[in-house]
Amino acid sequence: MPAPRQIRLVQTLGPHEETALAIFYDNPKLRDYWYAVASDVEVTNDVVGRRLLGEDLVLYKDASGDVVVAPDRCPHREAPLTAGEINDGVLACCYHGWAFGAEGKCVSIPSADPSFPIPKSSHLPCYRAQIRYGLVWVCLGEPTSDIPEIAEDHDKTFRRIHNPVVEWKVSATRMTDNFLDIAHFPWVHIGTFGNAQRTLVPKIDLQDLPGGYHGYEYDVIADNPPSAQMSSGETEGEVKRTMSTGFHLPFTVRSTIKREKGPAHIILLLSTPIDDVTSYFTFVVWRNDDFSVASEDTILFDRMIGAEDKVMLEKIPGVLPFEHGALANTQSDKPSTAWRLKFVEMLGG
Numbered sequence: 001m002p003a004p005r006q007i008r009l010v011q012t013l014g015p016h017e018e019t020a021l022a023i024f025y026d027n028p029k030l031r032d033y034w035y036a037v038a039s040d041v042e043v044t045n046d047v048v049g050r051r052l053l054g055e056d057l058v059l060y061k062d063a064s065g066d067v068v069v070a071p072d073r074c075p076h077r078e079a080p081l082t083a084g085e086i087n088d089g090v091l092a093c094c095y096h097g098w099a100f101g102a103e104g105k106c107v108s109i110p111s112a113d114p115s116f117p118i119p120k121s122s123h124l125p126c127y128r129a130q131i132r133y134g135l136v137w138v139c140l141g142e143p144t145s146d147i148p149e150i151a152e153d154h155d156k157t158f159r160r161i162h163n164p165v166v167e168w169k170v171s172a173t174r175m176t177d178n179f180l181d182i183a184h185f186p187w188v189h190i191g192t193f194g195n196a197q198r199t200l201v202p203k204i205d206l207q208d209l210p211g212g213y214h215g216y217e218y219d220v221i222a223d224n225p226p227s228a229q230m231s232s233g234e235t236e237g238e239v240k241r242t243m244s245t246g247f248h249l250p251f252t253v254r255s256t257i258k259r260e261k262g263p264a265h266i267i268l269l270l271s272t273p274i275d276d277v278t279s280y281f282t283f284v285v286w287r288n289d290d291f292s293v294a295s296e297d298t299i300l301f302d303r304m305i306g307a308e309d310k311v312m313l314e315k316i317p318g319v320l321p322f323e324h325g326a327l328a329n330t331q332s333d334k335p336s337t338a339w340r341l342k343f344v345e346m347l348g349g
C-alpha cells in the first residue's frame with residue numbers, strides 16, 4: 001500500500017496553470033469504500049489487471065469461483081502477476097512459476113523442495129472482494145458501509161442487465177457531478193432524449209431516498225425517438241417520466257425512472273477512481289418489463305446517453321474543484337453541491 005499523502009483538497013499546478021487540481025485519490029478514507037472494478041464474466045477464466053486509487057491490482061478466480069484481488073506484485077521478486085497464467089483457479093507467476101490459489105495462498109514454489117514448508121511471506125496480501133450485481137467489487141481498507149443495496153434485485157418481476165466496465169478519461173468527481181445534474185439534458189443529450197427537455201429546471205427539494213440515497217424527485221418530458229422506444233416501452237414522440245436521482249458516497253448515483261405506461265427502469269451509475277483524472281465507468285439496469293425484448297436491446301439507448309456524457313466530460317480536464325467559491329452555481333446545481341459538501345466532509349476536509 002503506498003504511503004498516503006496528507007489530505008489535500010487543492011493543488012495549484014504552477015504559475016501558468018490556471019486549473020486548480022484537487023488531489024483526492026490518495027486520501028486514506030477512500031480506501032474504506034467498495035468500488036466496482038470489473039465485470040464478473042471478465043474474471044471468470046482470465047487474469048485481469050485493474051488500477052484502483054492509484055494501486056495496481058491483479059484479479060482472478062480460484063477453483064471454487066471466489067474472486068481473489070491482490071497487489072499486482074509477486075511476493076518473490078515483484079514480477080507483475082497479471083503477466084502470469086491461470087489454470088484451474090491457480091495463478092502461476094511468469095518469472096519463477098510460484099503459484100497462488102484460494103485466498104491468494106502460495107501453493108507451489110517450483111524451485112523449492114516440496115517437503116519444505118511454504119513461508120507465510122509467500123502468500124498474497126489480498127484485499128476484500130466480492131461479486132455483486134454482476135460486478136467485482138473491491139475494498140482496499142476496512143469497509144465503513146456495504147455496497148449500496150438495490151431492493152429490486154430480490155424482486156422477481158425485475159431483471160438485471162449488465163454493461164461492460166470501461167475506462168473514461170474523466171475524474172470520478174466530474175462523473176458524479178454530471179450524473180446528479182439535469183440541466184445538461186437539453187444540451188448534451190440532444191441526440192437521444194434531450195430534444196424535448198425544457199431548459200428551465202424546476203425547483204429541486206433534496207430528500208433522503210429509499211436505499212440510503214440522498215437526492216431529489218422530478219418530472220421530465222423526454223424525447224422518445226424510435227431508438228428509445230425499446231427502452232421506454234412507449235410509442236409517443238414525447239413521454240413524461242417521473243424520476244428520482246440520488247447519491248451514495250463516495251461516487252454512486254442511482255436514477256429511477258417511472259413512466260406513465262412503460263416499465264420502471266433503475267440505473268445504478270458507478271464511477272471508480274483509477275486516479276484523480278481517470279475512472280472506470282459502468283452501469284447496471286433493473287427493469288420490470290415483460291422480458292420479451294432482449295436485455296441488450298433495452299439498454300442500447302442508455303448506452304447512447306452514456307456515450308454523450310463521456311464525450312462532454314472528456315473535454316473537461318482535472319478534478320471538480322472543491323474549495324468554496326471556485327464554481328458558480330445555480331439552483332439546479334443543488335444536488336451536486338450537496339454531494340460535494342458531503343464528499344469533502346467524508347475526506348476530512
Ligand code: FES
Nearest residue numbers: 074076077093096
Ligand atoms: S517473481 Fe514471481 S515467482 Fe519469482
Ligand SMILES: [Fe+2]
Nearest residue numbers: 178184188309
Ligand atoms: Fe447526462
